[in-house]
Ligand code: PEP
């Protein structure tokens with residue numbers, strides 16, 4: 521049967537000529553093309569750990585967490601200033617004020633920062649404050665947003681749509697690449713599947729890492745926080761992701777010291793700085809194993 525709009529990985533050379541390994545031989549058989557963000561290298565021989573709160577909630581919270589993230593040995597900061605929330609009555613983020621706080625946290629710690637943009641009208645503003653721009657799961661197929669973000673020339677963290685196939689995900693990345701921006705890092709963050717919501721938030725699809733390696737040269741990281749939605753699962757899921765060859769991790773943390781209020785969003789999936797330190801240690805130790813096996 522011929523089905524309209526059906527696409528498989530066999531169609532990638534036609535759909536994604538810039539990002540498909542088959543059509544773009546420029547990067548040869550190297551596993552990935554490195555993406556550099558403020559001195560942090562994705563796709564080099566050591567997994568990158570990005571950590572921070574779900575949302576920037578206050579200057580005090582962000583600066584405290586940034587310093588804890590730095591002490592835990594992580595490479596980059598995260599934090600949402602514009603939050604995609606299920607209901608318009610939930611906390612939407614601090615917006616421009618949040619971006620300014622992120623910049624300050626980045627300057628204080630020396631860690632580059634990634635934050636999400638949801639609105640084409642705000643791409644320029646977010647690009648001014650962020651070292652890397654995140655496109656969230658809900659907006660992976662917002663094509664005008666992908667184009668605008670591609671035009672900034674800033675590195676992009678492109679999360680997988682929660683129901684996106686590999687072809688749809690790479691098709692979205694191709695919109696950014698088409699604007700001349702190849703500094704794209706893909707982020708698997710769990711997909712909707714039959715058991716999702718019953719015992720974990722989404723279904724963490726680690727097999728996609730290997731599949732992506734075959735199809736493209738873009739680095740791939742994993743977000744075990746949104747994938748599982750359960751703090752106790754984040755550490756083992758992080759180790760599994762690193763074992764599967766992920767080029768990095770995106771992790772939500774909360775203070776754990778009780779000196780700031782509990783997070784307004786995603787509290788149940790936030791790990792504490794001590795757990796983060798163990799994850800970083802595991803991820804960074806992987807470098808040596810990779811180096812030794814070469
Ligand atoms: C986030 O990382 O802040 C986020 C909202 O994640 P996702 O887009 O994967 O749901």
Ligand code: MN
Pocket residue numbers: 574575746772785786
């Ligand atoms: Mn979150």
